[in-house]
Amino acid sequence: MVQIKELTRYYGQTCAVDNLNFEIPKGQILGLLGPNGAGKTTTLRILTGYLQPTSGTIYVDGIDVKEDPLAVKKMIGYLPESSPIYPDMIVFDYLLFIAEMRGIEKDRQINRIKELAEICSLKEVMHKTVMNLSKGYKQRVGLALALMSDPDILVLDEPTSGLDPNQIVEIRSIIKEIGKTKTIIFSTHILSEAEATCDRVVIINNGAIAADGSTEVLKTSEGGTSLVSLTLQNADKDDIAAVLKGFTGIKETSYNKSGDTLEVKLSCAEDIRAALYSEIKKKDWILLEFKQERKSLEHIFRELTKDN
Amino acid sequence: MTARSIAIIYKREFKTFFTSPGAYIIISLFLIITGWFFFASFFLEGRADMRNFFALLPIIFAFSIPAVAMRLFSEEFKSGSFEILKTLPVTELDIIAGKYLASLLFALIMLAPTLVYPVFISTLGDLDWGPVVGGYIGAVFLAGAFSAIGVFASSTTKNQVVAFIISASICFFLTVINQSLVFLPSFLTGFLQYLSTSYHFSNVAKGIIDSRDIIYFLTLIFLTLYATYLINKERS
Structure with a gap:
């Protein structure tokens, strides 16, 4: 589903991602692990079309992100780190904006927002301004936006950072539920999280793969x-x-x-x-x-x- | 680039202007300042025209439009929301066009209440409508050019104040070079005069709509927005 090929990205002189190669098959929940600054976010940003690679590329369902970013963006739902949602918008308006941007037909928009409010338990905050939301709710709104178009691939950048233990469990169970049918790639530096949710773990360090395998395999080998x-x-x-x-x-x-x-x-x-x-x-x-x-x-x- | 996504972005931006008090403050200040300066001399001169109003407009636009446009990109860079916007299935051009149109429409709405002035003046004396219509057409182009500069400045920084200073400086420069030509070497005057927005604006505001002036404004808008696009590309 996703093929990362010889991906390299420099920020000026600093190498953030160094010749990264791996594939993610359809339906897998992949945990991207690594210390801060290892290149996780950069990799995800290139995958979602926010950044351009210095060299190499990523193929999503056979489509090159460099050549047809629009087609790739359509297939991916993305939750950036710390869920940066417009602070001055009301949750409902925001979801409606995303629904329009994702090209959901007018008569289905309200229904889709209702469904997402159900999945992400957002009912109580629909009428609130984003800046007045707790971090947990903000994260759930972010998740709802990523899920809006029911994308085949879900990319989540540190979806549980800064949440309390109850919220972490909630987000994880949502991820697991969605992961039954979708390909999910999420980054984290919390290892127990990767252990609890992922089918496969890729540990990257200094922009290159340090280990790759299921948590079971990693532990024994x-x-x-x-x-x-x-x-x-x-x-x-x-x-x-x-x-x-x-x-x-x-x-x-x-x-x-x-x-x-x-x-x-x-x-x-x-x-x-x-x-x-x-x-x-x-x-x-x-x-x-x-x-x-x-x-x-x-x-x-x-x-x-x-x-x- | 599709008209649909541009329209959605433009609609959201435009609504956002009015959810913050900033927009109302800018509109009020604009109307108070233009109204005050225009009518302070209007009754003294006792002429039923709007020449003074349109002489004043470029310099006031040079500060008020950058204040409208400064947040368009800067705020998104600062809060990180640009990451969400850019990873939605839209192109950079859609984003720039949507934001630009929102800023332009806001500037026009800011200008709209002044349309009562000519109506009021025509009751006092015999108003020549030619220059008034020309002036408003020129004002639309002027707002278009300054909005483009505002969008451009906003895309260069995540600090709104810096964005404001950059775009206000550019707009101010383009406005005043026409008046400072006497201090400059004579071989430059032709070129600098052509560069000046206020020169082209005053041509249109005389009621003479010349293709050279229209081309000037359209080129300025296009080049500035293209520079914005290049800066956005460079960022990724």
Whole structure:
């Protein structure tokens, strides 16, 4: 549905997007992750026709955004970052303006606005001026405008930034609901969000792809380290450190002593659980807990993007 | 570029003018200033014509129209709403044309109440309608040119005050060079006179509608709007 090809964009001397290549198939919910300034917004702005690429291009349903931006714009619904809606307009007037701009026929406009008010729960604020709305409502108005023409592709730039936890859950459930039938691309730097809503995650850093895959795949494959945590009773930190010295491949160890229990966390290149257990069995420590932790997306994210 | 999208943008912009107090303040100030200066000398001279009114108009337009047009693009850049507008299925030309027409129509509405002056004057004496009609036709072109300059200045910055200063300076310059020709080297006068909006306006306001003056105004409008288009392109 969307093909990003050798996309590069410079702002003066600064390279925001550097030879980016990936494809988004129809019906996927894609999360674009990355630290601030990684090039997420720039990529989305080029896709939606707000910015021009320096070189390379994006094809939407086979149409080049550089050649026929109007046709591409028709297929895309876009919610820019922080939902910059005309502050002096009434919500209803604003939606009507968007409906007209999107070329919805006159007799269908009111019905469509009613439908959107239902989907985005905007009924109570229809008569209010945009500048008097809370951030959550503003975001929902923004979402309604993106959905207006029932587009095949929905592009959302940080749709949940600045919202409270309840509003975040609401927006996410709307995204998930819409995502059943549409292609959605949204950017975020909140990792739990990507985890909760996306089929696929692309992490970009310094304008290039750092990782690409489903959250499940990313968690098990990236970095090649496994995390083990164990809780011991009657054990001394130095004794354990001595035992651990016997193992090769341990990258990091952290200890956390509380009362007479000691929590040890290890990250190592290979799975050492079996060998470690037989070592522990030889001592008279009491093993309270022993588990392999799966790497969190946060961990992967930090590892991939820690150079800045 | 379609007439439909231009019309929608123009309608929204035009409505927005009237949802803020700024528009009413500009209209009031315009009418008070033109009315005051015109009638202050009208009764002293005791001539039933509007020559003084049309002599005054370019300089007042040079400040009032930039004040109308300054927010058209600047405000959108500042609030970021331009991102939504530009990613709707419209071209840059639609946006510029819509905003320009809104500004022009606003200027004409600002001017419209002054139409009672000639009606009033004709009751006092024998008014020659030729120069009056010419003056109003010239005023439409003048408003068109200054609106285009206002739209252009607004597209160069996200600060409305800066936009106002830029466009008011350009309009002021184009208005006063005709009066300052005596200070300038003689080989430039012909060219500078041709450049001056007030020169062409005064020609039309005499009641002589010459194609040269019309071409001047249309060229000025076209070039300024084209520059606006180029600036917008450069921005992306």
